Amino acid sequence: MYSKTSNGVRVTVEPKYLDDESDPTEPRFFWAYTVAIENGSDEPIQILARHWVITDQNGRVEDVRGLGVVGEQPVIKPGARFTYTSGCPLPTPSGIMVGTYQAIGADGDMITIAIPAFSLDLPDARPVLN
Template identity: 55%
Template structure:
């Protein structure tokens, strides 16, 4: 699990390689990742937008921006956790993702919350620092 805290919002990510949905012959490697967003603050926040910076094993970069996550723009109350699972295909057997969520407080203030960098590696593969 990878975790970051920004302005009392904790984001934890757990990636999982989906071997049965991957095909190295194409090449296509698929990962699921589960994100838990916990509001450690005193007031609710709403997740408005997402940003992902995805780097594959050859250093190629893809950026993804969009409204909400999995079609939702959830309001996360103090002490509550919002959880969702999504996926990421790569043409290489490893990669890394990092990102941010744009949140809004009840008074209309918008701010960015860091999503920690997390590694997408095949199980039982030696890890290298890039």
């Protein structure tokens, strides 16, 4: 599990390799990752957008930007948590993801929330990033 706190918001990520969705002969390796966003600030926030930087073991970088998370732009009240699961295919058996969320506070100010870097590794592989 990987965790980081910024601007009073804690983001925790737990990746999991999905053998049933993967086919090394293609090559296609697929991970699910569960993200928990915990609002430790004193005001509600709304997640507006996400930005991911995904790097495979060959150093190929994919820059992914989009609105919200899993089709939602959730409002997270103080002390509350929003959890979702998404996925990431790679052409290599390992990689790294890191990113940010753009949120807006009750006062209308934009907030950048860091997503911790986390490893995507096969279950029996030595983790590349800790």
